[in-house]
C-alpha cells in the first residue's frame with residue numbers, strides 16, 4: 001500500500017470538521033479532528049479517532065469529560081488553530097466552560113458533551129468512544145467541510161422556478 005495514495009484516497013470522503021476539547025488537570029486541551037462518527041442512538045454514543053502521537057491523547061481516560069465541537073463555516077481559524085502542536089491554542093479563542101469545566105467553542109454549529117466510554121486500539125490511532133450527556137445545535141448555521149485536503153463550504157442553493 002502506497003501511504004500517500006491511501007491518504008489521498010481517504011481525502012475523497014467529504015467530512016465535517018470538529019475540535020475535540022477537554023482538560024488535563026487544569027490545562028485546557030483541544031485538537032482538530034474529522035475522524036468523528038455517530039455510533040449508537042440508544043445508548044447515545046459517538047466515536048473519534050485520535051493519533052497515538054497526539055499530545056492531547058493523555059487526557060482521554062475512562063469517564064473523563066470531553067466535548068465534540070462541530071464547526072460552523074465561519075470557524076476556519078479555529079480549525080487551523082487546533083491543528084497545531086502548540087501550548088497556546090486557546091489564546092484569543094472565544095469559548096465558555098461546560099458544567100464539567102470543558103471549553104465549548106463560541107459560534108459552534110453543534111456541540112456534543114460526553115464522557116469517555118472506552119479507548120480501543122486502532123493501528124496508529126486510538127478509537128475513543130464517548131457517552132453523550134448533553135447536546136446543543138444552531139438550527140440556522142452551516143457546516144465547515146473538509147474535502148481533498150481543503151476546507152470547503154456547502155454551495156449556495158440555486159433557486160429553480
Ligand SMILES: Cc1cc2nc3c(=O)[nH]c(=O)nc-3n(C[C@H](O)[C@H](O)[C@H](O)COP(=O)(O)O)c2cc1C
Nearest residue numbers: 031032033034035049050051054055056083084085
Ligand atoms: C481538517 C483536519 C482534520 C484532522 N483530523 C484529525 C483526526 O481525526 N484525528 C487526529 O488525531 N488528528 C487529526 N488532525 C490533526 C491534528 O489536529 C493535529 O495533529 C494536532 O496538531 C494534534 O494536536 P496535539 O498533538 O496537541 O494533540 C486533523 C487536522 C486537520 C487540519
